[in-house]
Amino acid sequence: xxxxxxxxxxxxxxxxxxxxxxxxxxxxxxxxxxxxxxxxxxxxxxxxxxxxxxxxxxxxxxxxxxxxxxxxxxxxxxxxxxxxxxxxxxxxxxxxxxxxxxxxxxxxxxxxxxxxxxxxxxxxxxxxxxxxxxxxxxxxxxxxxxxxxxxxxxxxxxxxxxxxxxxxxxxxxxxxxxxxxxxxxxxxxxxxxxxxxxxxxxxxxxxxxxxxx
Numbered sequence: 387x388x389x390x391x392x393x394x395x396x397x398x399x400x401x402x403x404x405x406x407x408x409x410x411x412x413x414x415x416x417x418x419x420x421x422x423x424x425x426x427x428x429x430x431x432x433x434x435x436x437x438x439x440x441x442x443x444x445x446x447x448x449x450x451x452x453x454x455x456x457x458x459x460x461x462x463x464x465x466x467x468x469x470x471x472x473x474x475x476x477x478x479x480x481x482x483x484x485x486x487x488x489x490x491x492x493x494x495x496x497x498x499x500x501x502x503x504x505x506x507x508x509x510x511x512x513x514x515x516x517x518x519x520x521x522x523x524x525x526x527x528x529x530x531x532x533x534x535x536x537x538x539x540x541x542x543x544x545x546x547x548x549x550x551x552x553x554x555x556x557x558x559x560x561x562x563x564x565x566x567x568x569x570x571x572x573x574x575x576x577x578x579x580x581x582x583x584x585x586x587x588x589x590x591x592x593x594x595x596x597x598x599x
Contacts, residue, residue: 388496391472392434396500403497406435406531408506409477409486411561413451414586415464416578418559425554426506426531427470434470435506437461438489441478452591454478463581487520490527503527509534509551516545568592 387393396403406426412419415437423435439457451457458478465471476492477484490503507515509532515521525546532549535556564574569592574583586592 388476388493389434389436389472389474392436393496395433396497399500402500402502403434404430404432404504405493405497405501406430406432406504406506407438407490407493407528408435409438409440409484409489411451412437412439412457412461413561414457414460414564414578414582414591416559416561416564416582417576418557420464420579421554421557422506422508422533423471425533425552426504429552430504430531430550432470432504434472437465437471437473438477439473440484441480442483456585456589456591460582460585463585464579485519487518487524490524494527502529504529504531506531506533508532512545512547512549515547522546565592 389396392403392405396405406423408419408423408426410419419437423437426432427435439454439461441454455478458473458475461473465473477489480488480492486505490505493501493503505528507530512530512532515524515530518524525548528547530547530549532551533554534551535554559577564577566572567574567577568586
C-alpha cells in the first residue's frame with residue numbers, strides 16, 4: 387500500500403492521477419509544510435498530495451529526531467480534515483536510509499502509468515538535486531515543483547530535472563524553531579495546528595531538546 391486514501395483512486399482512474407509528493411522529517415509538521423502542499427495542489431491542479439515522513443533520512447544521519455511513529459501520527463493529526471492530503475508509511479516501513487529514488491521507484495511499481503508524480507520542494511533545494519542518488523533516473527520519473535517563498539531565485543545550475551517554479555506566501559516557520567520554543571517552555575501556538583501541539587505535549591516530545599530542522 388502506498389496511500390490508504392489514494393490507492394483505489396489512482397488504480398481505478400480513467401486518467402493519470404496527478405500526485406504531489408512531499409517528503410521530510412516533519413519534526414514536527416507545521417503550517418509552512420501545510421501551506422506548501424496546499425499551494426502546490428492548487429496551482430498545479432493536483433489530484434492529491436502525499437506526505438512522506440522519512441524513516442532514516444540520509445541528510446540527517448547521526449542527528450536526534452523524534453520516532454517515526456510519532457512524526458507519522460503528527461502528520462495524520464494535521465491532515466485529517468483534508469480530502470486531498472494523505473500520509474504514507476512507505477519510507478518508515480523500509481529498512482535503511484531513505485533515498486528519494488527508492489521511494490519513487492516503489493510508488494511507480496504500484497501505480498505505474500496510472501499516476502503522474504510531482505516532487506514538491508523549496509526552490510532553494512532544487513540546486514543540488516543533480517547530486518542526489520540516481521538523479522538522472524529520478525528526473526525521468528518526476529516533475530519538480532520548486533516553491534519560491536519570496537526570496538530571490540538563485541541562478542539555474544545544470545540539472546536533468548524539469549523544474550516548475552511557483553510562489554507561496556513567506557512564512558518564517560521552521561521545525562527547529564518550534565522544537566526550541568517547546569524545549570524552552572515557550573509557546574508554538576499558531577505555528578502548527580493545535581492538535582499537533584496537544585499530541586506533542588501528551589507524548590512529552592521536544593521537552594528538553596532543540597535539534598535540527
